[in-house]
Amino acid sequence: xxxxxxxxxxxxxxxxxxxxxxxxxxxxxxxxxxxxxxxxxxxxxxxxxxxxxxxxxxxxxxxxxxxxxxxxxxxxxxxxxxxxxxxxxxxxxxxxxxxxxxxxxxxxxxxxxxxxxxxxxxxxxxxxxxxxxxxxxxxxxxxxxxxxxxxxxxxxxxxxxxxxxxxxxxxxxxxxxxxxxxxxxxxxxxxxxxxxxxxxxxxxxxxxxxxxxxxxxxxxxxxxxxxxxxxxxxxxxxxxxxxxxxxxxxxxxxxxxxxxxxxxxxxxxxxxxxxxxxxxxxxxxxxxxxxxxxxxxxxxxxxxxxxxxxxxxxxxxxxxxxxxxxxxxxxxxxxxxxxxxxxxxxxxxxxxxxxxxxxxxxxxxxxxxxxxxxxxxxxxxxxxxxxxxxxxxxxxxxxxxxxxxxxxxxxxxxxxxxxxxxxxxxxxxxxxxxxxxxxxxxxxxxxxxxxxxxxxxxxxxxxxxxxxxxxxxxxxxxxxxxxxxxxxxxxxxxxxxxxxxxxxxxxxxxxxxxxxxxxxxxxxxxxx
Numbered sequence: 366x367x368x369x370x371x372x373x374x375x376x377x378x379x380x381x382x383x384x385x386x387x388x389x390x391x392x393x394x395x396x397x398x399x400x401x402x403x404x405x406x407x408x409x410x411x412x413x414x415x416x417x418x419x420x421x422x423x424x425x426x427x428x429x430x431x432x433x434x435x436x437x438x439x440x441x442x443x444x445x446x447x448x449x450x451x452x453x454x455x456x457x458x459x460x461x462x463x464x465x466x467x468x469x470x471x472x473x474x475x476x477x478x479x480x481x482x483x484x485x486x487x488x489x490x491x492x493x494x495x496x497x498x499x500x501x502x503x504x505x506x507x508x509x510x511x512x513x514x515x516x517x518x519x520x521x522x523x524x525x526x527x528x529x530x531x532x533x534x535x536x537x538x539x540x541x542x543x544x545x546x547x548x549x550x551x552x553x554x555x556x557x558x559x560x561x562x563x564x565x566x567x568x569x570x571x572x573x574x575x576x577x578x579x580x581x582x583x584x585x586x587x588x589x590x591x592x593x594x595x596x597x598x599x600x601x602x603x604x605x606x607x608x609x610x611x612x613x614x615x616x617x618x619x620x621x622x623x624x625x626x627x628x629x630x631x632x633x634x635x636x637x638x639x640x641x642x643x644x645x646x647x648x649x650x651x652x653x654x655x656x657x658x659x660x661x662x663x664x665x666x667x668x669x670x671x672x673x674x675x676x677x678x679x680x681x682x683x684x685x686x687x688x689x690x691x692x693x694x695x696x697x698x699x700x701x702x703x704x705x706x707x708x709x710x711x712x713x714x715x716x717x718x719x720x721x722x723x724x725x726x727x728x729x730x731x732x733x734x735x736x737x738x739x740x741x742x743x744x745x746x747x748x749x750x751x752x753x754x755x756x757x758x759x760x761x762x763x764x765x766x767x768x769x770x771x772x773x774x775x776x777x778x779x780x781x782x783x784x785x786x787x788x789x790x791x792x793x794x795x796x797x798x799x800x801x802x803x804x805x806x807x808x809x810x811x812x813x814x815x816x817x818x819x820x821x822x823x824x825x826x827x828x829x830x831x832x833x834x835x836x837x838x839x840x841x842x843x844x845x846x847x848x849x850x851x852x853x854x855x856x857x858x859x860x861x862x863x864x865x866x867x868x869x870x871x872x873x874x875x876x877x878x879x880x881x882x883x884x885x886x887x888x889x890x891x892x893x
Contacts, residue, residue: 372890380731392566394441401511402499409495409518409527413488416528418481420774421767423702425794427530428766428801432466432483434459436800438621439467443799444808445885447893453631456621457569457614458532462486466800475778479800484528490535491527495703497541498713501548503722505678508727508739509720516716516746517709517890521754522660525763526705533705539563540577540685541713546760547585548681554602557585569614572629574706576692577685584681586713615806640697648695656701659758664749668715675718682710754776768840768857768865769796775855775867776836777803783874786882787821790840791865795882807876810887819842821845833879837868 393548394402422428429446437443438459448454462483469478495517502513517523526534543563546556564578582603589595615625635641661668676683686707693703719742727735753759773796774783785802787793789812802808811827824845827837831848839847841856841864848870880886 377533398503398507398510402496402514405495405511405514405518407500408524409492410488412519412524413491413527415483416524417484417488419763419767420477420527420770421763421765422770423526423529423531423762423765424700425766427774428798429794430454431458431462431530431532432480432800433798435462435466436479436798437482438463439470440799440805442805444793446888448635450889451631451635452623453635455569455614455621455628456617458530458535460621462530462616469662470803474803475780477770477774477777477801479803480797482872483530487526487530487535491523491538493538493542494523494527494709496715497538497545498716500545501679501682501713502717504548504633505717505721506724508723509678509717512720512742512746513713513716515743517713519747519750520712521750522705522708522712525754526702529702531702532570533702536567536574537709539565539570539708540574540581541682541709543567543578544581544679544682544685545800548679549580551600552585555596557599558602560585560605561603562610563604564607565607565610569610571706572632573692573696573703574689576688577706580685580688581681584684642696642698645698648699651693652699653694653701653704660701660724661753662756664753667719667745667749668711670674670722671715671718672711673718674721675714677714678717678721679710681713682714686710686714719746766795766797770801771857772838772855772865772867773801775799776806777801779836781871782806784809784876785836786827786830786834786839787884788812788827788837788839788845789820790844791838793888795840795865796838807833807874808884809879809882810884811882812887824848830879830882831870833874833876833882835872835874837866837872839866840864841866 403519429444430448433443433446434449434454434456437445438456465482465486466479469480469482471477472478496513498517499510499514502508502510540563543560546552546560549556552560564581567578568575581864586596586599589599618625618628657665661678672683677785689707690704693699696703723735723739723742726738730738769791776785784807788807792812793808793810796802799806799808808826809830811823821844823841824847828848831850837847837851839845843866847868850870851868852870854867854869857864
């Protein structure tokens with residue numbers, strides 16, 4: 366990567382403070398910039414903590430692939446989905462989340478802290494995105510650093526996903542932090558070792574990001590391609606750092622009773638050989654483009670302008686983003702969170718590009734006009750984040766899991782609960798699992814694909830086994846009637862299809878004869 370500016374002949378010379386060429390990677394950060402970075406990190410953390418304490422979850426995977434296994438590690442109780450039954454998941458992220466879950470249980474087992482503290486831990490991890498954006502911007506100028514850091518701290522998608530217990534946001538944070546030392550003109554052995562560790566962490570959290578990691582490594586190694594000594598000086602510490610994380614992951618898998626890294630093979634077998642993921646929906650190769658249009662809408666134009674001027678300052682991030690989007694476009698089952706790495710990288714590079722434009726304006730405009738331009742650009746990014754966060758699609762995503770989370774928070778705080786039934790119209794993915802319910806309270810499932818257990822018939826079957834539970838979760842509108850003796854405690858009357866009701870009866874539970882409707886038995890029966 367060179368610092369030669371092909372556009373230098375097209376404009377008047379800039380003062381050094383305005384140009385701030387890409388030499389700041391190895392230079393010390395000035396005290397004002399250190400304070401600015403600290404302020405951005407605090408702002409980012411505050412926004413993410415607010416997001417973390419909100420009920421709901423972006424996708425059921427946030428519960429059943431990560432938080433629920435973490436709860437099982439500390440309690441032995443929990444819902445076991447098919448992915449865990451066939452062994453296609455790593456224990457790495459659940460192990461990382463087990464500590465915050467256990468801390469929440471220790472502080473107040475009847476509160477939602479076991480759900481909230483892991484999300485706050487993820488929010489802390491997501492601050493790496495802000496730091497990386499700031500450092501990549503600082504390679505051009507202080508203005509680019511401040512704007513990129515501000516966008517990473519306040520953009521609505523960074524805030525929302527940063528507080529989710531999903532692998533993609535944490536993998537993205539690890540990837541972006543790794544990209545900083547690898548993009549240095551003269552990477553240090555310590556920096557390269559850290560990058561190697563973070564890239565292995567990225568791949569273990571989200572194997573589909575491996576090609577993006579190879580892009581970073583390729584960009585870092587290319588300048589040293591003609592020198593075996595320089596290549597070794599980069600590769601050896603990188604491999605050593607990666608080996609440390611791989612070893613830690615292997616130890617975690619062994620501690621959980623599984624063979625290290627076999628989950629990767631099983632994941633490929635299930636999703637590639639057997640194409641199991643297709644049963645959750647298949648969409649066209651243009652789906653991500655349509656989602657960008659739906660979510661970013663008119664802001665795609667400013668993002669594109671920023672990319673035009675920012676790409677030369679972080680080309681590896683742009684190439685890694687393109688590779689990530691192309692790879693996931695070839696996979697039939699698509700979800701927006703899958704390409705969060707590309708979303709984050711492109712927004713950061715665009716923000717850096719707008720920093721470049723502001724520096725050029727500062728070189729030719731008066732100080733007052735340059736200040737106004739900076740304020741307008743910051744206000745534009747802020748307004749776009751706020752407005753796009755309130756589009757119908759973004760609001761719909763935030764609504765997922767909210768009713769079930771709120772009802773389970775009530776149940777967790779209720780000492781009289783001795784059993785919970787989930788009846789057709791609702792399903793296990795609508796509620797936050799045993800980690801949301803807490804304690805050793807059994808859950809029963811009365812839903813399924815067979816006609817004998819749909820609609821009113823499911824409610825009738827639940828009525829036959831009402832002795833096993835004293836709380837029922839059902840959907841709005843009702844698909845049947847609650848059994849005699851149950852009263853309506855609360856109904857969420859949302860019109861988005863995710864509303865639910867809580868019904869309760871007095872008395873205790875006698876589970877004898879109802880074991881086959883235990884939630885894990887039901888999941889095995891329906892293959893979920």
